[in-house]
Every structure is written in C-alpha cells, then in structure tokens.
Amino acid sequence: MTAIESADQTSATVERVTMGEDVQSLRERIALASFIAVPFIAFLAAIPIAWGGWLGWSDVVITFVMYGLTLHGVTVGYHRLFTHKSFKPNRAVKIVLAVLGSMAIEGPVIRWVADHRKHHKFSDKDGDPHSPWRYGNSFVGLTKGFLWAHMGWLFDPEQTPIDKYAPDLVKDRDLVRISRMFWMWVLASILLPPLAGFLITWSWQGAATAFFWGTVVRIGLLHHVTWSINSICHVVGERPFRSRDRSGNVWWLAIPSGGESWHNLHHADPTSARHGVRRWQLDSSARIIWILEKLGWVRDVRWPTRERLEAKSAA
Template identity: 85%
Template sequence: MSAIDQAETGSGERATLGGEVQSLREQVALSLFIAVPFLAFLAAIPVAWGGWLGWSDVAITFVMYALTLHGVTVGYHRLFTHKSFKPNRAVKIVLAVLGSMAIEGPVIRWVADHRKHHKYSDRDGDPHSPWRYGSSLAGLTKGFLWAHIGWLFDPEQTPIDKYAPDLVKDRDLVRISRMFWMWAGASIFLPPLAGFLLTWSWQGALTAFFWGTVVRIGLIHHVTWSINSICHTVGEQPYRSRDRSGNVWWLAIPSGGESWHNLHHADPTSARHGVRRFQLDTSARVIWVLEKLGWVKDVRWPTPERLEMKSAA
C-alpha cells in the first residue's frame, strides 16, 4: 500500500475503488450500468420516431460523447496507460476527470487492466481476449462475449500496485480515482441540467437525460468494449504484433481512432494509431492541438522509419 493511499483514505481499495477482489456492490452497480443503457438502445428508435428527440438532445449527446470518449482515448489510454505524451498538470487533471465521466471505472483501475492486457495480449493472463476458449466456433463465440462484457464481472481484479505503481504515486490521480462516483454523478446529471437550461422545460430535461446520459453511456461503453472483442477477432494486420489485433475501419469514428488497433499493439506508445491515408484518428488530432497550444510536450509521434520497421510486409 502506498503512502498516498494511506494518507488519503487509509486504504488502497478505497483510494482507487479497485481492490483485488470485486465486491458485490461493484457487481450490482456494473450490472445496472450495462443493463439500463442496453434497454435504452432498444427503445431509442421508437422514442426518436415518437418525436422525443430534438436538436438540443443531439447537441448535448454529441458534446458529452466527444468529451467523455476522448477522456478515455486520449487520457486513460494514450496518456496514463502508455505515456504517449507529457501534459501539464491542468491537462492531466481534466483528462482524468473526463475519462472518469465515461463511467468505465476509476482511472487507476482502468490503466492497470489495460497494461495487463498488453502484457499478455491474446495469451493466458489477458483479462479480455476473445481467444480465451480456443478458436472453434463455440469457443470463439464464448470468448467474444467474454471479451466484450463477461470479463467485467471477473471477481479477480488486476493488482494496481503491480500494474500501475506510477499512478498510485500521483496524488492527483489517486484523489480523482477516489472521487470516481462524483464524476459518474456529474456525467449522469449534466445532460438533463443542460437540457432544462436550453429548453426551460422538464420534457427537455427528460429527453436530454435519455439521449445525453443513458444512450450516450451505453454507446461509449459498447464502442470501447468492441475494441476488446471485435478488433481482436477480425481486421487487417498491416503491422507486426504478437497478437491478433486488427484494424476495423467502421469503428474508427465512434472510437476516436482506437480501432486502428493493429498499429497500436505493434507500437503501443505511439500517440497516433491511424497513420495511413484516410485513417481518421480524432484522438491523435486532439493531442496535436494540445501540443500546438503548448499544453503537452514530448509527444511520441510515429516516424516513417519506425513504421517501416513495424510493417508486416
């Protein structure tokens, strides 16, 4: 247990909401955050058809999705997991908070899981490989469901002191992880508040809650989980990696460029995943803008020489 954990809360588990055994409370909360948005997906088309979708709902949902998505892709993933660039303190804190608002777990827990995934990618020890049960149709079907959602309920959690010791030493990230449920609450209630303020009606607040909170959370969750399941089952592999990671072009826009997954596993610290022509990577563009503003530095951009070295051709 780190000194910061002890000083802040007296318990590493309370500091990061990430003990080595998943609690019943966490499993119940997780079930609700999966089931409710999924039901909203089923209801989305008839709700929209019934006139319960306005321009304010579209705007709120788009803004909240973009902010929280890039909080995960730029913050949780490329910064905190892989150290693809060095931010100033304000950028670090904002990205950690926005990533938390995607409601995919506290930043330290998320990073520990993802680092373990890279260490054992598609081998024994990988928390969410779709090849876990073999390559037969039945085994791959079971493995696909495990990689997409089943692994989230695994009682055995990744030890954060082993896989994220650097983050446990960061006072800002420990505090943000400890306050995860506050950020989750903000993510839930900001859309209906914005909907009410934009329309001055409770109906505007209700529809903004449906689209900007429930549907948006469900969409960002399933897009993120699809990188684990779909992008490790199918896709092109133009670069050499030790696993089955592939590029899935139709997920590029909703995933912020994360679905150019083959290069990521071939060169995990690269700040850009979509490196070829027309490979849209909005997360890399966000990092580029932050660099131009002078708010981040030492960005690990891919070079032609490194890409050639990683090429499978």
C-alpha cells in the same frame, strides 16, 4: 515503521484508490450490471422513441458534446496518456483528461490503467483479462470468448492488482484524488445532460429527453464502442503491422472510437500517440493531441516515424 507495516499501508492505500479490493465485491457487481443493462435497454429503445418525436436538436447537441468529451477522456487520457505515456501534459490537461475519462463511467482511472496494462502484457494469451480467444478457436469457443472480451470479463471477481500494474499512478496525488472521487464524476456525467436540457428548453420534457439521449443512450453507446475494441478488433480486421497478438484494424469503428480501432498499429507500437497512421485513417484522438501540442499544453509527443513504421511493417 517495519517493512510489513509499510506494505500493509501501501495495500490499504491501493484499495482506497480503486474503490475496492483486489477481489470484486457483490456491491460493485450489482452497480456494474445496472450501468450495463439500463443503457443497453435504452439503446434498443432509441429508434422507436426518436420516431415518436422524443428527439430534439438540443438532445442531439447535448449527446454529441457529452459523447465527444467522455470518449476522448478515455482515448486521449485513460489510454494514450495514463496507460502508455504517449505524451507529457501540463497539470491542468492531466486533471481535465482524468475527470473526463472518469465521466465515461468505465471505472476509476487507476483501475482502468492497471487492467489495460495487463492486457498488453498478455495480449491474446493466458493472463489477458479480455481476450476473445480465451476459450479456443472453435465456433463455440470463439462465441464464448467474444462475449467474455466484450463485457463478461468485467464481472470477473479477481481484479488486476494496481500496485503491480500502475504503481506510478498511485504516486500521483491528483490521480489518486480523482480516483477516490469517482462517484462524483459518475453523478456529474448522469446529471449534466438533463441540466443542460432544462436550461436550453426551460422545460421538464427537455430535461427528460436530454437525460434519455445525453445520459443513458450516450453511456450505452460509449461503453459498447469501447468494449468493441477488446472484442471485434481482436477477431477481425487488417493486420499491416507485426504484433504479438491478433489485433486488427476495423475501419468502420474509427470515428465512433476516436481512432482506437486502428488497433493493429497500436499493439505493434503501443506508445505511439497516433494509431491511424495512413492519411485516410481518421484518428480524432491523435488530432486532439496535435492541437494540445501546438498550444504548448503537452510536450514530448511520441509521434510515429517512417523508419519505425517500416520496421513494424508486416510486409
């Protein structure tokens, strides 16, 4: 096999892994728009629907559990493990985290990692896929940039080349297989809440309300919390650590984001397994990694040290 043939074969493998080429197709954009618009509309309708009595205890439990599982699939799995290698898991933990992250419906794991690694390489500079400072510092420019960082960048037809930004993950057969099966994890994420609602209540109404809250509203909330790390946390927030960008800590997003909104330390020290490093800074993702380490299921965790924090301090 010639070098050119080998390169072509690698490129074809990469395309299959990411469920698309390096240029976003119209079909992908339509699907993406649907997964953004429908949950957002449902999120806006959530309060009047709840007020009308269409929210039961089973809906709350199902939504809370599904949100927690898929959120930490992204924060612990997609982000701290696969993107930044903050710890080393056993194979079972690796697979479970990749599947749960996929069920957040934010894209296949390898595609997500490539985008995020590119973000760190060019954070808030030319080349960053989703910087809110893309259009300058003026009010109009920052407004456009904020909307771009929050969700507009998702529709950019030019995709991040994963053979450049995630070649290590392309070599992992488990992650390649999970990425190829992304459609199946999407279906599981959509159908599990109504199935659970039906089994708990033994009624179609229970299935319908569980679908509304546990699927549609949960997806919408999770997406906007995740995107807020790209937008809000790069515009406002405290910056106690030195970083090459404008990443800040936004305390009121800490719980719904699983600790990801302690964003300043993360950009100052990206491989750290813990982002909220002060005692009062809640970081449920770091706590889960700590539990997995105590169980012996992960190892070589990159916990922040006092010396390293002092070296990164902006004071």
